[in-house]
Amino acid sequence: GQWRGVDPVVFFKDDTIINSIRDFYGIDEGFPFNGHLITRNSDTSHVKRIYYVSKFVKDILELNFSAGQQLKITSVGMKMFERQTAREGTDAPCAFRISSEGLPLILPYITKQIIQASPVDFKHLLQDKDVKFTDFADAEFGKKAENLLPGCCVIVLGKENTVTKESLKVDESTIAIGCWRGRARLSVMVTAMDCQELLERLLIRLDTEKGSSGHVGGEACTEVEQ
Structure with missing residues (x-):
């Protein structure tokens, strides 16, 4: 079909991972996590990258979901966190590192x-x-x-x-x-x-x-x- 191969857009709501990231980096409560994190993998237990979207984009995504995802999205959001897969990374308390792309925003x-x-x-x-x-x-x-x-x-x-x-x-x-x-x-x-x-x-x-x-x-x- 026309949209074959397009990864789904999924709001990321895994509180265990989100709290792990928030606690590890001491991210201030002023940074809007809720509803602003998305992934491109419907299996949230195997997420490699977590993206951040603005409130404007968040509202559009919610409208798209309510309309049965008529709009197929190929690219959206700023890469904020990425799962660490390096050998040393498996020993780290937090499985996700901050992406350089998202660092200026969350810094x-x-x-x-x-x-x-x-x-x-x-x-x-x-x-x-x-x-x-x-x-x-x-x-x-x-x-x-x-x-x-x-x-x-x-x-x-x-x-x-x-x-x-x-x-x-x-x-x-x-x-x-x-x-x-x-x-x-x-x-x-x-x-x-x-x-x-x-x-x-x-x-x-x-x-x-x-x-x-x-x-x-x-x-x-x-x-x-x-």
């Missing part, structure tokens, strides 16, 4: 598994992709990384060469990347090409901050498909 609401790195250590991560906790220039940052729970975490670019003692504050100019907290190291979950792009933007940002009061905005880059 202001994350209160756990998130730490700030100095420009030196952020650059180190982007260049080497895989850094032992003991190899960071800022020993305090290395210790904070080691104290994270195993699994996905978020590293935010700080403005100083040491980790700030203040609580993290993010805005539209914040640059952040998703990493994997392994047994003894942090691994960056972005492609080599995207790391290079971020490195170039990092240098521009640092030069801009030194030379003027302006800033260069940042957003998360595409993650590695596993």
Whole structure:
């Protein structure tokens, strides 16, 4: 038929998984989960990706359901969470990692598994992709990384060469990347090409901050498909 091969759109309502994600990343109650998460798999026990939709799209989807799904949807939503299938991932308390695509949207609401790195250590991560906790220039940052729970975490670019003692504050100019907290190291979950792009933007940002009061905005880059 005309729509053969089009995956169904299903509202994701598995409270066990949703609560696991919310608790692991300390996602603030202000982030709208209910009714905004969808999948493309009718078997919710084998979901690989969870997408986020706005209220406007949510309302359209609900109308489509009430009309017997007359509208066949090939693509919808922003990829927000993805099941971790890597070997180390099976030991993580939360089975889902945050997608780089969805990171900018959910970043202001994350209160756990998130730490700030100095420009030196952020650059180190982007260049080497895989850094032992003991190899960071800022020993305090290395210790904070080691104290994270195993699994996905978020590293935010700080403005100083040491980790700030203040609580993290993010805005539209914040640059952040998703990493994997392994047994003894942090691994960056972005492609080599995207790391290079971020490195170039990092240098521009640092030069801009030194030379003027302006800033260069940042957003998360595409993650590695596993």
